[in-house]
Amino acid sequence: xxxxxxxxxxxxxxxxxxxxxxxxxxxxxxVDHKQIGIMYLLASMVFFxxxxxxxxxxxxxxxQPEFGFISPEVYNQMFxxxxxxxxxxxxxxxxxxxxxxxxxxxxxxRDMAFxxxxxxxxxxxxxxxxxxxxxxxxxxxxxxxxxxxxxxxxEKPFSLNKxxxxxxxxxxxxxxxxxxxxxxNIVTILTMRIKGMTIRRLPLFVWMILVTSFLxxxxxxxxxxxxxxxxxDRLLGATFFTPAHGGSAILWQHFFWGFxxxxxxxxxxxxFGIISEVIPVFSRKPIFGYEFVAGSTxxxxxxxxxxxxxxxxxxxLGNVANLYFSxxxxxxxxxxxxxxxxxVATMWGGKIYFATPMLFAVAFIIEFVxxxxxxxxxxxxxxxxxxxxxxxxxxxxxxxxxxxxxxAIFAGVYYWFPKFTxxxxxxxxxxxxxxxxxxxxxxxFFIQHFLGVMGMPRRTYTYQDFPYWGSMNLVSTIxxxxxxxxxxxxxxxxxxxxxxxxxxxxNPWHAWTLEWxxxxxxxxxxxxxxxxVRGRRPLWDLEHPDTPDEPNxxxx
Ligand code: HEM
Ligand SMILES: [Cu+2]
Numbered sequence: 001x002x003x004x005x006x007x008x009x010x011x012x013x014x015x016x017x018x019x020x021x022x023x024x025x026x027x028x029x030x031v032d033h034k035q036i037g038i039m040y041l042l043a044s045m046v047f048f049x050x051x052x053x054x055x056x057x058x059x060x061x062x063x064q065p066e067f068g069f070i071s072p073e074v075y076n077q078m079f080x081x082x083x084x085x086x087x088x089x090x091x092x093x094x095x096x097x098x099x100x101x102x103x104x105x106x107x108x109x110r111d112m113a114f115x116x117x118x119x120x121x122x123x124x125x126x127x128x129x130x131x132x133x134x135x136x137x138x139x140x141x142x143x144x145x146x147x148x149x150x151x152x153x154x155e156k157p158f159s160l161n162k163x164x165x166x167x168x169x170x171x172x173x174x175x176x177x178x179x180x181x182x183x184x185n186i187v188t189i190l191t192m193r194i195k196g197m198t199i200r201r202l203p204l205f206v207w208m209i210l211v212t213s214f215l216x217x218x219x220x221x222x223x224x225x226x227x228x229x230x231x232x233d234r235l236l237g238a239t240f241f242t243p244a245h246g247g248s249a250i251l252w253q254h255f256f257w258g259f260x261x262x263x264x265x266x267x268x269x270x271x272f273g274i275i276s277e278v279i280p281v282f283s284r285k286p287i288f289g290y291e292f293v294a295g296s297t298x299x300x301x302x303x304x305x306x307x308x309x310x311x312x313x314x315x316x317l318g319n320v321a322n323l324y325f326s327x328x329x330x331x332x333x334x335x336x337x338x339x340x341x342x343x344v345a346t347m348w349g350g351k352i353y354f355a356t357p358m359l360f361a362v363a364f365i366i367e368f369v370x371x372x373x374x375x376x377x378x379x380x381x382x383x384x385x386x387x388x389x390x391x392x393x394x395x396x397x398x399x400x401x402x403x404x405x406x407x408a409i410f411a412g413v414y415y416w417f418p419k420f421t422x423x424x425x426x427x428x429x430x431x432x433x434x435x436x437x438x439x440x441x442x443x444x445f446f447i448q449h450f451l452g453v454m455g456m457p458r459r460t461y462t463y464q465d466f467p468y469w470g471s472m473n474l475v476s477t478i479x480x481x482x483x484x485x486x487x488x489x490x491x492x493x494x495x496x497x498x499x500x501x502x503x504x505x506x507n508p509w510h511a512w513t514l515e516w517x518x519x520x521x522x523x524x525x526x527x528x529x530x531x532x533v534r535g536r537r538p539l540w541d542l543e544h545p546d547t548p549d550e551p552n553x554x555x556x
Contacts, residue, residue: 040097
C-alpha cells in the first residue's frame with residue numbers, strides 16, 4: 001500500500017534497537033517506552049498488593065469494637081502507608097505507565113521524546129518506594145501522621161520519629177519523577193505526532209494524558225516546595241509550619257491541598273481517558289461529542305487548581321472563603337457531568353458488547369457518579385462540617401478512587417492486555433473478578449456512609465460498642481475480604497492468561513486507534529508502516545476507504 005506513511009519520519013533517528021533475549025538486563029537497562037511501561041504496571045501491581053494488605057489489616061482491626069489486633073501506633077502507620085501507597089505508588093504509576101506505553105503508539109511515534117528521561121522517571125518511583133518502605137525498619141517504624149501529614153503533628157517535637165522524614169524523601173523522589181514524565185508527555189504529544197494526527201484527531205486517552213501532564217508540571221512543584229520546607233523544619237530546626245515559633249500550620253494545609261486537589265484529577269483524568277477509549281469500541285460507535293469530552297477535560301484541569309480549600313472548611317477560613325470554595329467546587333460538577341453524558345450518549349443506540357473491559361467501564365460510570373454525588377454534597381460547607389473527618393469521607397473518596405480510578409484501571413488492563421502480551425485474558429475469570437469486585441467494593445464502602453453519618457471518625461484505632469457499629473463495621477470488613485479475593489482472581493487471571501490465553505492477533509476488539517495497527521505485542525520499533533491518519537478512527541478509515549474523512553459519525 002503505497003499510500004501508507006513510513007513510521008520513522010526521516011528527521012527522527014531511531015534509537016539503537018534492543019536485542020531480544022538479553023534477559024533481565026534488557027529490562028533494567030531499557031529505554032524502550034513499552035518495556036518501561038510494562039515495568040511501571042508491574043511495580044504498580046506489587047504496590048497494590050502491599051497497599052491492599054495494609055487495608056486488610058486496617059479492616060481486621062476495625063472488625064469488632066475494642067479489638068486489639070494491632071497496636072494504636074501500628075494502626076496509624078497502616079492508614080498512612082496505605083493511603084500514600086495507593087495514591088503515589090499504585091494509581092499514579094499505573095496511569096503514567098499505561099500512558100508511557102500507549103501514547104507513542106497512539107500517535108504513531110517510535111518512542112517518547114526523551115527515552116532516557118522516561119527510564120529515569122520510572123526508576124525514581126522505585127527509589128522513592130524503597131525509601132518509603134525502608135522506614136518500617138527504623139526503630140520508630142513508618143510515618144504515622146496520615147497521608148496529608150498535617151502540621152504541627154508532622155513537625156518536631158510532636159513527631160520525633162524518623163518515619164515522616166523517609167516519607168518526605170520518598171515522595172520527593174516520586175515528585176521529580178512525575179514532573180519529568182509530565183514534561184516528557186507534553187513534548188511527545190505536541191511534537192512527535194505522525195502526519196495527519198492533528199490535535200483535534202488525538203485519541204481521547206492522549207488528550208487526557210496531555211492535560212494531566214500539565215497538571216503534574218504545575219502542581220507537583222507546589223508540594224515539592226512544601227516538602228522541602230518540612231524537611232528543613234524536621235532536620236535543620238526551621239519553623240515554617242510550627243506556630244509556637246512563628247510558623248503557620250495552616251500554611252501547610254494550603255500548600256498540601258493546593259497540590260492535593262489537582263492530584264485527585266491527576267488520578268482520575270487518565271482514567272476518564274481509558275473509559276473514553278473503551279466505551280465507543282464496545283458500543284461500536286464513535287464517541288459522542290468528542291470536542292466536549294476533550295474540552296471538558298481542559299475545563300476540569302483549569303478549575304481543579306482553584307478549589308483546594310474545600311478540604312479546609314473546618315479550619316475556619318471565614319464565610320467569604322468558604323462560599324467561594326463551595327461554589328467553585330460545585331462548578332466542577334458541570335464539565336464532569338458533560339463527560340458522563342457523553343459516555344452514556346455514546347452507548348445509547350449502540351451495539352453494546354459486554355466483554356470484561358466494558359463491564360468495568362459501565363460500572364465505573366455508576367460508582368464514580370456515586371462518589372461524585374457525595375462530592376457535590378460535601379462541597380457545601382455546612383454539610384461538610386457535619387461529616388468532615390468521619391467515615392462518610394472515607395466512603396466518598398473510595399468511591400472515586402476505587403470505583404473510579406481503579407475500575408478504569410481494570411477496564412484498561414482487560415482492554416490492552418492483548419496488545420501488551422499477544423494473549424487475551426480469560427473472560428470467565430474476568431467476570432468472576434468483576435462480580436466479586438462489585439459485591440466486595442459496595443459492601444466495604446457503601447455502609448461507611450452510614451457509619452460516618454452516625455459519627456464514626458476516620459483514623460480511629462477502635463470504637464465503643466455503640467448500637468449497630470460493630471455489625472456495620474463487620475459487614476465492611478467482610479466486604480474487604482471479598483475484595484481481596486477479587487484481586488487474587490485478577491492476579492490469577494493475569495498469570496493464567498500470560499501462559500495459556502487465546503492468541504490475540506493485532507486487533508481483537510476491532511478497535512480504531514493506531515496502537516491496534518501493529519503486532520501484539522508491538523515490534524521493538526513499534527510500526528513497520530503507520531496507516532494514513534485522516535480522521536479520528538484511522539483503522540476504521542482504512543477499512544472504509546470511500547467514506548468522507550470527517551466526522552465518521554456512522555454506527556458500524
Ligand atoms: C483494597 C481495598 C481498600 C480498602 C479495604 C481500603 C480501606 C481503607 C480504610 C478502612 C481506610 C480508613 C482508615 C482510617 O481512617 O482509619 C482507608 C484510608 C485511605 N484509603 Fe483505602 N482502601 C482500599 C483501597 C484504596 C485505594 C485503591 C485507594 C486510592 C487509590 C485508597 C486510598 C486511601 C486513602 C488516601 C486513605 C486515607 C488515609 C489517611 O487517612 O491518611 N484506598 N482505606
Ligand atoms: Cu479536593
